[in-house]
Amino acid sequence: MHRAPRLVAVASAALLTGGLAACSSTSSAETTPESSEDWTPVTIEHALGTTTIEEKPERVATVQWANHEVPLALGVVPVGMAAANFGDDDGNGLLPWVEERLEELDAETPVLFDETDGIDFEAVADTDPDVILAGYSGLTQEDYDTLSDIAPVVAYPEAPWATPWQDMIEVNAAGMGMAEEGAELIESLEQEIDDAAAEHPELAGTATMFMTHVDTTDLSEVSYYTPADTRAAFFEDLGLATPASITAASTDPDKFSGSISAEQIDTLGDVEMIVTYGDQELVDALEADPLLSQMPAVRNGSIVLLPNTPLGTAANPTPLAIPWVLEDYVGMLAEAAAKAP
Template sequence: MTRATRVLAASAALAAGLAACSAAEPAPESSTPAAEDWSPVTIEHALGTTTIESRPERVATVSWANHEVPLALGIVPVGMAAANFGDDDGDGLLPWVEEALTELDAQAPVLFDETDGIDFEAVADTAPDVILAAYSGLTQEDYDTLSEIAPVVAYPETAWGTSWRDMIELNSAGLGMAEEGAALVAELEEEIADAAAAAPQLAGTSAMFLTHVDTTDLSEVSFYTTHDTRAMFFEDLGLTVPPSVAELSAQTDRFALTHSAEQADAFDDVDLIVTYGGEELVAALEADPLLSQMPAVANGAIVSLPGDGPLGTAANPTPLSISWVLEDYVALLAQAADAGA
């Protein structure tokens, strides 16, 4: 039995009567526990306060990965964002989402094309009772527009800075399934702890996640701050935040920053680097007279993830992707940590 199957079974036991249905059917409805058990839910977030007066029967989600919370809890949304990064077969669904739909014996719901931002008309067409967006970059204008359609669960503090735990907590609360959400968090924490324990070389190793590296111009270094979920996930796995990254992150609420390569010596405290790219990128870093002096580069302690595939996508942890990628990701990190030791 897979982790997703165990979670679905536990959710069914906690909330009898859960039944998923596909949005491909006429007038689809995403089933949630019995309405008579509902008490109004009020959720405070960065863009306001949302009160959900009655149990939502039709759940829509926007932005990255929010749909994974209802899916993990046995609910198929009536509409959700299509994957626009890491989609290996072009169907708008990442593999762990496809697996969840298969386990629920459900077809894919309506997929919103968010290439140019939120498709408000498409969301409205699904007639949702609630819109989940706990992990998102919604503007106040986006939030206000969506709120005219249905109550919206937005991010708690920082745009694109919601941890996977908070994503589950907020979105499950919006479904009236806070208890089930807490159980899901606990199970994932146990799974992550077991994986980290099996790779003791990660403990105390400082890690930095480089992003948008241009091999034709290495005059600048861009990296994810501690406000980004990729960097947050390092700490879940026993890795530490380099003081240099922590100091720069404390000066902003942005999820990424850019630093001059001439100041690459500021990152002398980085033991391990994770980035998106292939052998060409690693070779470029090793050949650069400035960046090659960073300990992680000099020691070959680099994890280079495919930016256009599921593995690279799952480095940004989400409720369903964590189990799907954990073993492979930890193995790559451990290999890099050994190289830098």
């Protein structure tokens, strides 16, 4: 079941006459926004204001996590983008699916912004962008205002770090004048997801919690990602279900994580499967805990352990990561779901 992408407020959004550049990491065709003479100004409303892009953006920069994957998937190479700061297994600042896509486009690595200590505004300005994409991000109002002095900025539609991958594609593609191509990319990826999930009917309806922030030395609380987080929201795309207990505990739509006291573990009696970052040490700790071991998912061994590798990183779905990880991730989920009651 897919959530329908929210239509961003676009005034006379310009659509391209060319075909879709890429619906997955397997295509190498390249597309650019329409010519300047055909451009119609695009206006996008988002959580931090309203952005109007008056002229065709030829130089696209992106900040924060994964926004660069939208132009790359559509065949547009950014002039600058954030370096990967999680899951980068070889230290080159690129996740493997991004590296592969650049190779397919026969493109050099763009300028990589070091965001270890926040956005490097000077580095962004040095790339001289025409538009800055940040549809999936945690921009503050101050960040947005500072970036807006450089170029028009496309920010997140509703809340920081809570933009579903479909909406990230939609809003960022609109900011490039590629709304039609963005819609086709969403449709193509959703079909890939449907096809993968259809091969594993055991996934359908399995109540799954994404457990996070686990300290094996202190299991007095159970922390989880709420349905607002993109990792947990991806379960729905795969046909899994959100446990009613997690939905009930996630009362603030702007928060992407929460916690429940282990003393209230009985409220999580509907959790059939757990996905989490960790290794066997974590499983051993859960099984040995007198309270957490009562959870059906723990009792039945229905636990998916994500490693601190690109595979684990890709559990947060992004346009290029989805086709790269889908087969492996769905296989791991299906194996654990088969143990659920």
